[in-house]
Amino acid sequence: AQTVTQSQPEMSVQEAETVTLSCTYDTSESNYYLFWYKQPPSRQMILVIRQEAYKQQNATENRFSVNFQKAAKSFSLKISDSQLGDTAMYFCAFRYGGSQGNLIFGKGTKLSVKP
Amino acid sequence: EPEVTQTPSHQVTQMGQEVILRCVPISNHLYFYWYRQILGQKVEFLVSFYNNEISEKSEIFDDQFSVERPDGSNFTLKIRSTKLEDSAMYFCASSTTGFYGYTFGSGTRLTVV
Numbered sequence: 128a129q130t131v132t133q134s135q136p137e138m139s140v141q142e143a144e145t146v147t148l149s150c151t152y153d154t155s156e157s158n159y160y161l162f163w164y165k166q167p168p169s170r171q172m173i174l175v176i177r178q179e180a181y182k183q184q185n186a187t188e189n190r191f192s193v194n195f196q197k198a199a200k201s202f203s204l205k206i207s208d209s210q211l212g213d214t215a216m217y218f219c220a221f222r223y224g225g226s227q228g229n230l231i232f233g234k235g236t237k238l239s240v241k242p
Numbered sequence: 243e244p245e246v247t248q249t250p251s252h253q254v255t256q257m258g259q260e261v262i263l264r265c266v267p268i269s270n271h272l273y274f275y276w277y278r279q280i281l282g283q284k285v286e287f288l289v290s291f292y293n294n295e296i297s298e299k300s301e302i303f304d305d306q307f308s309v310e311r312p313d314g315s316n317f318t319l320k321i322r323s324t325k326l327e328d329s330a331m332y333f334c335a336s337s338t339t340g341f342y343g344y345t346f347g348s349g350t351r352l353t354v355v
Contacts, residue, residue: 160343169348170331170348170351171346171347171348172335172346173346174343174345174346218284228298229287229290229298229300230277230285230287230344232284232286233284235284
C-alpha cells in the first residue's frame with residue numbers, strides 16, 4: 128500500500144526567507160502523481176503544485192517549486208520569499224496513475240511565517 | 243475560477259440522527275470524491291464516484307454512509323445514524339483527470355453531540 132510521510136510536524140520561517148518542506152512516499156508503482164496542498168486557517172484545501180512521476184523536470188509555480196527525486200521517493204516543497212499568507216498546513220499527497228483514483232495524504236506540516 | 247460548493251459550512255447534529263452533506267462539483271468534472279479530516283489529523287479518503295456509481299471506497303465508508311448524485315449537479319453524502327466519532331471536516335472534491343488534481347470545496351464541519 129502506498130504511504131506518504133511528512134517528517135516535520137511544524138516549521139517556521141522568517142518573512143522573505145526560503146523554507147523547504149519534506150515528503151517521502153512509498154510505492155511500487157511507476158506511474159503516479161504527486162501534489163502539495165495548502166490548508167490555511169479557513170481549512171480549505173488549495174492545490175499548490177503537482178508533479179507527474181514520469182517527468183524528470185521539477186515543477187515550479189511562482190514562488191513554489193519541488194525537488195522530485197524519484198529513485199529516493201522524495202518530493203520536497205520549496206517556498207521562496209516566504210509571505211505571511213503562506214502560513215498554513217501543507218499536505219503532501221500521492222495518487223497512482225490512471226484516469227481516477229483517490230489521494231493519499233501525509234499528516235501535514237504546519238508552517239508559520241514570522242514577520 | 244470554477245469552484246466546488248459545499249453546504250452547509252457547519253452542521254451540528256444529535257448522535258443517532260441522519261445528516262446529508264451537499265456538494266455542487268465543477269460542472270465539467272466527471273469524478274467526485276468525499277474526504278474527511280478529523281481535527282488535527284490527516285485527510286482521509288472516503289469514497290469516489292464516477293458514471294453514477296461508486297468506483298472506490300475506503301474501510302471508513304461503511305453501511306452508515308451513502309452517496310448519490312440525484313440531479314446531475316448535486317453530489318451528496320448521507321450518514322444514516324451519526325456517531326460522536328463522525329465529527330470531522332468533510333470535504334467534497336471533483337476532478338477531470340488525475341493529473342490536474344482535485345478541486346476541493348471549503349468543507350462542512352460536522353459536529354455530533
